[in-house]
Amino acid sequence: MSGKGVKAPELDVVSWLNTTQPLTLAGLRGKVVVLHAFQMLCPGCVSHGLPQAAAIHQLYPVDEVQVIGLHTVFEHHSVMTLDALQAFVHEYRLRFPIAVDRPSASSAIPHTMQKLDLEGTPSLLLIDKQGFIRTHHFGRLSDLQVGNMIGQLLMEPASLSPSSPSGTEPAATPQTPGGQCSEDGCSI
Amino acid sequence: MSGKGVKAPELDVVSWLNTTQPLTLAGLRGKVVVLHAFQMLCPGCVSHGLPQAAAIHQLYPVDEVQVIGLHTVFEHHSVMTLDALQAFVHEYRLRFPIAVDRPSASSAIPHTMQKLDLEGTPSLLLIDKQGFIRTHHFGRLSDLQVGNMIGQLLMEPASLSPSSPSGTEPAATPQTPGGQCSEDGCSI
Amino acid sequence: MSGKGVKAPELDVVSWLNTTQPLTLAGLRGKVVVLHAFQMLCPGCVSHGLPQAAAIHQLYPVDEVQVIGLHTVFEHHSVMTLDALQAFVHEYRLRFPIAVDRPSASSAIPHTMQKLDLEGTPSLLLIDKQGFIRTHHFGRLSDLQVGNMIGQLLMEPASLSPSSPSGTEPAATPQTPGGQCSEDGCSI
Amino acid sequence: MSGKGVKAPELDVVSWLNTTQPLTLAGLRGKVVVLHAFQMLCPGCVSHGLPQAAAIHQLYPVDEVQVIGLHTVFEHHSVMTLDALQAFVHEYRLRFPIAVDRPSASSAIPHTMQKLDLEGTPSLLLIDKQGFIRTHHFGRLSDLQVGNMIGQLLMEPASLSPSSPSGTEPAATPQTPGGQCSEDGCSI
Numbered sequence: 186m187s188g189k190g191v192k193a194p195e196l197d198v199v200s201w202l203n204t205t206q207p208l209t210l211a212g213l214r215g216k217v218v219v220l221h222a223f224q225m226l227c228p229g230c231v232s233h234g235l236p237q238a239a240a241i242h243q244l245y246p247v248d249e250v251q252v253i254g255l256h257t258v259f260e261h262h263s264v265m266t267l268d269a270l271q272a273f274v275h276e277y278r279l280r281f282p283i284a285v286d287r288p289s290a291s292s293a294i295p296h297t298m299q300k301l302d303l304e305g306t307p308s309l310l311l312i313d314k315q316g317f318i319r320t321h322h323f324g325r326l327s328d329l330q331v332g333n334m335i336g337q338l339l340m341e342p343a344s345l346s347p348s349s350p351s352g353t354e355p356a357a358t359p360q361t362p363g364g365q366c367s368e369d370g371c372s373i
Numbered sequence: 374m375s376g377k378g379v380k381a382p383e384l385d386v387v388s389w390l391n392t393t394q395p396l397t398l399a400g401l402r403g404k405v406v407v408l409h410a411f412q413m414l415c416p417g418c419v420s421h422g423l424p425q426a427a428a429i430h431q432l433y434p435v436d437e438v439q440v441i442g443l444h445t446v447f448e449h450h451s452v453m454t455l456d457a458l459q460a461f462v463h464e465y466r467l468r469f470p471i472a473v474d475r476p477s478a479s480s481a482i483p484h485t486m487q488k489l490d491l492e493g494t495p496s497l498l499l500i501d502k503q504g505f506i507r508t509h510h511f512g513r514l515s516d517l518q519v520g521n522m523i524g525q526l527l528m529e530p531a532s533l534s535p536s537s538p539s540g541t542e543p544a545a546t547p548q549t550p551g552g553q554c555s556e557d558g559c560s561i
Numbered sequence: 562m563s564g565k566g567v568k569a570p571e572l573d574v575v576s577w578l579n580t581t582q583p584l585t586l587a588g589l590r591g592k593v594v595v596l597h598a599f600q601m602l603c604p605g606c607v608s609h610g611l612p613q614a615a616a617i618h619q620l621y622p623v624d625e626v627q628v629i630g631l632h633t634v635f636e637h638h639s640v641m642t643l644d645a646l647q648a649f650v651h652e653y654r655l656r657f658p659i660a661v662d663r664p665s666a667s668s669a670i671p672h673t674m675q676k677l678d679l680e681g682t683p684s685l686l687l688i689d690k691q692g693f694i695r696t697h698h699f700g701r702l703s704d705l706q707v708g709n710m711i712g713q714l715l716m717e718p719a720s721l722s723p724s725s726p727s728g729t730e731p732a733a734t735p736q737t738p739g740g741q742c743s744e745d746g747c748s749i
Numbered sequence: 750m751s752g753k754g755v756k757a758p759e760l761d762v763v764s765w766l767n768t769t770q771p772l773t774l775a776g777l778r779g780k781v782v783v784l785h786a787f788q789m790l791c792p793g794c795v796s797h798g799l800p801q802a803a804a805i806h807q808l809y810p811v812d813e814v815q816v817i818g819l820h821t822v823f824e825h826h827s828v829m830t831l832d833a834l835q836a837f838v839h840e841y842r843l844r845f846p847i848a849v850d851r852p853s854a855s856s857a858i859p860h861t862m863q864k865l866d867l868e869g870t871p872s873l874l875l876i877d878k879q880g881f882i883r884t885h886h887f888g889r890l891s892d893l894q895v896g897n898m899i900g901q902l903l904m905e906p907a908s909l910s911p912s913s914p915s916g917t918e919p920a921a922t923p924q925t926p927g928g929q930c931s932e933d934g935c936s937i
Contacts, residue, residue, distance in 0.1 A: 226461055227464065231419060232420070240891070244891075260460075261460040264454065264457035266452065268451060268452050269457065272414050272452050272453075273414055276414045276415065276416055276449075276559070327808075327892065328891065328892035328893040329804055329805065329808055329892040329893075330808065330896065332900065333897070335897055336897035336898060336903075337900040337901070337903060339901060341904070371464070428705055432705055516703065516705040516708060517613075517616055517617065517620055517704040517707065517708040520703075520704060520705040520707065520708025520709040520712065521620070521708040521711055521712035521715075523708075523709055523712065524709035524710060524711065524712025524715075524716075525713070525715060525716050526712075527713060528712075528716035529716070602833075603840065604840055604841055637836040640830065640833035641836075644828050648824075648825040649790055652790045652791065652825075653792055747840070
């Protein structure tokens with residue numbers, strides 16, 4: 186968690202659920218942002234990733250940690266529609282803001298997913314108070330690991346200071362091998 | 374498990390997955406049939422009912438126990454389509470035959486769901502070798518309970534005999550209170 | 562489950578908990594007996610075997626299925642005493658009858674454990690209404706498997722009849738490789 | 750996690766397992782200390798507390814976070830002996846240092862347990878790099894909560910500085926109601 190990573194590119198999405206107005210990463214400076222990329226038909230997202238995101242949303246005050254779900258559909262596009270997502274979110278009682286990634290005209294991979302260079306779903310990104318991506322993980326991370334990383338990010342100052350670390354690498358996180366959907370996730 | 378229950382009405386369905394030809398209850402006489410009614414957007418089905426059905430399918434030889442999934446959509450009809458179900462079944466690696474209940478022109482409740490008088494999803498029906506419904510349960514049953522009931526049904530003779538019990542009531546199973554989707558299931 | 566197995570040798574034990582008078586297998590003819598051999602310091606027994614035994618005890622009427630715990634100490638004899646077992650049974654809220662296997666003067670393996678030819682703990686023995694061992698398993702069996710086997714045994718007649726099967730082999734159950742304690746159990 | 754809490758009193762123990770030489774809190778200044786108080790016959794410790802302590806021990810480098818188990822026997826003293834604990838630690842494959850609290854001549858409650866004012870087992874204490882108790886919890890905390898708190902403590906400086914917060918209250922943690930052993934723990 187010592188490195189600054191890269192600045193998170195802004196979300197490029199077409200719809201929002203569970204929020205009265207769209208969120209922007211720029212508007213969330215000063216908070217730790219937990220961005221959970223998922224697909225509603227990804228088993229690892231349903232069994233592990235989304236419950237973890239919901240637990241984070243429940244544990245932290247929203248003025249300190251903002252959980253955002255990002256529906257990044259890269260397969261079965263015709264059935265993972267906004268209507269379907271709305272029914273899914275209703276039935277699974279998800280309460281945190283969820284954005285729908287903007288479909289690409291030329292690729293199966295939607296725009297934000299491309300910009301974030303995600304490998305599949307579930308993916309977890311932790312963005313610090315200054316907007317840098319500090320954790321970028323495809324697959325499963327334990328609650329202990331995620332809690333630890335959020336706790337560390339919360340202790341950092343909200344604004345840039347001359348003594349802040351820079352030029353270092355983001356913390357490496359273990360990678361889950363991909364190749365379609367496994368128990369842990371769906372890879373591109 | 375002592376009673377004979379009622380004769381299971383024939384399935385009235387529009388599509389089948391995971392089988393080269395449609396199944397009929399009449400054609401399954403001599404086997405114990407495990408009929409698992411579910412919806413792909415029912416959390417209790419995804420977390421409990423379908424994994425239990427898959428475990429049953431894996432444990433028993435198919436010439437003794439036939440597991441059938443029945444997709445009984447009674448809400449969110451526009452998004453729980455056949456295409457969506459196919460993607461769901463593919464991603465969740467379900468291997469047992471799954472039928473799509475026939476939609477009703479006049480009701481949200483599809484035909485077989487009405488004929489079987491189901492209260493919601495997940496529902497588990499155990500049908501004996503002679504075609505009688507012996508267990509009819511809405512909500513969650515433990516693996517121990519379900520294994521016990523299937524084990525008992527397997528010990529019964531395949532054909533009617535003069536000494537077989539009749540006129541008694543089916544075994545009562547505990548009921549889960551309904552009212553939309555809860556952690557355990559979705560009620561009508 | 563088609564074979565008759567061998568007649569279960571009588572228990573040879575020194576103490577009983579959770580029962581006002583000692584049980585004998587001979588006195589349980591007509592019931593299915595679930596004999597769960599365990600050690601209080603065996604992790605697989607604590608996490609899996611004993612909860613399964615407790616669930617069986619809770620599910621079935623005691624006039625149909627008798628659960629018996631058998632404390633078969635074959636290691637750490639000096640600390641797995643009767644006093645320690647009593648504290649353990651109290652803290653873990655175990656309600657079914659538990660017997661303490663008789664220590665051997667010449668071996669680390671206690672008497673009943675030797676007579677039953679157990680490989681370690683946890684071990685599950687299912688004894689039919691006529692006193693034959695029908696399942697003899699070291700390690701973990703799923704609730705679905707155990708429920709299925711008990712259900713089948715319950716359907717058998719309580720007394721010997723001329724047409725009963727004989728001379729066949731007991732059902733094979735999957736074996737867990739041994740070698741001290743693993744997550745699943747402790748082998749001799 | 751903003752308050753400093755009270756200085757942790759030194760451990761008063763009679764034996765150590767899994768360490769070649771005794772540890773002292775004074776000797777651990779500069780590290781975050783995770784002190785897990787347990788009893789080997791406490792079901793909530795075995796099912797939840799000790800696995801959590803083992804996961805913490807595995808996740809963090811020992812030069813940053815020191816996990817210590819503290820065997821605080823306040824009931825069943827005659828059977829939770831050092832020999833029994835050694836067998837328990839061996840069978841459960843616990844790897845982190847474990848201390849045995851010093852029995853009291855005048856009370857069922859051992860010395861360190863009294864000094865720390867513990868309510869029962871499992872109890873989790875998080876001690877910061879300067880030796881202050883920052884979390885003091887009886888019962889169950891989620892991995893997300895514990896990871897978050899450790900992550901925050903890791904970000905604090907190792908030595909006192911003039912600008913360090915002081916005079917504030919320790920973070921409140923949810924309390925589990927006590928009264929003998931429940932699923933979550935054993936209270937005094």
